[in-house]
Amino acid sequence: MAVLNIRVEDRVRDQLKELADDEGISLSEYVRNLVMEAVVPVREQQEARHGGEPPQETLRLIDRQILSMLHRILGRVLPEDANDVDGDLNYQLMRAQILEAGYTGEYWYATAGFQTELSHRDCDRVKDILDMFRVITYSIERLEKDGAEVDEELKGSLEFVGFDHNDPLEGQMASYVQFLMRDGRWTELGAQLERHDNGNSHHRVLEMYLRMLAEYRRIMDGRGRGFSRMDYFLSLDELQQIDEASVHPSSRKLKG
Structure with missing residues (x-):
């Protein structure tokens, strides 16, 4: 059996030991169980597909009845000159007919336009990334206000460029x-998105963001809990650490 050594802070080790004691097993066995849970599926799982939601192969009769009725109602209340995503009366009646007749090969109409769910984990990742870049942005502004010189290249590499569309x-x-920014949240990042094709990075950036986020968490975890906004500002050295983390480990020597 292979041996896996990991280094964690003392407090993390103590917390893991408490959890292991609660379950009546050793610390080693508890951590091994966590690793097994992460890599060994209990049931066969299909990798999540992102994009258009696949059509239903079958629908319950009650679902067909409800959806058919809704299409017929919508068709009757649409304006005569309706020509948007809801179509017109004939379009809605056609969708009702598909459901009533049970044409399963046409059930894709029922899911057309629906996207695969963005998991709770990925939603949290997006919010964490936005929060990190918010702190980075305010930290740079504060440093410059205090008279510190922040290299333009560093500022550019620490901008939020959005995601690959x-x-x-x-x-x-x-x-x-x-969607999140529509009601005024994270608006301080809006100008950065505009500078980068309205948030289209044109290349995959999620893995880079996750490396930066891991370093950001390490920095914040090393601090005591604060109650002032000043406690969340990053120093120039910490900004450089996050910037270095953005580079893939295999390329860091080249950048240096």
């Missing part, structure tokens, strides 16, 4: 960013 997952994350 051509990648199914990142494209959905980009749409989620727009």
Whole structure:
């Protein structure tokens, strides 16, 4: 059996030991169980596909009845000159007929336009990334206000460039960013998105963001809990650490 050595802070080790004791097993066995849970599926799982939601192969009769009725109602209340995503009366009646007749090969009409769900984990990742770049942005502004010189190249590499619109997952994350910012949250990042084709990075950036986020978490975890906004500002050295983390480990020597 292979041996895996990991280094964690003392407090993390103590917390893991408490959890292991609660379950009546050793610390080694508890951590091994966590690793097994991460890499060994209990049931067969299909990798999440991002993009258009696949059509239903079958629908319950009650679902067909409800959906058919809704299409018929919508068709009757649409304006006579309706020509948007809801179509017109004939379009809605056609969708009702598909459901009533049970034409399963045409059920894709029922899911047309629906996207695969963005998981709770990925939603949280987007919010964490936005929060990180918000802190980075305010930290740079504060440093410059205090008279510190922040290299233009560093400032540029620490800008939020959005996500790759051509990648199914990142494209959905980009749409989620727009959704989150619609009510005034993270608006300080708006100018950065505009400078980068309205948030289209044109290349995959999620893995880079996750490396930066891991370094950001390490920095913040090393601090005591604060109650002032000043406690969340990053120093110039910390900004450089996050910038270095953005580079893939195999390329860091080349950058240096």
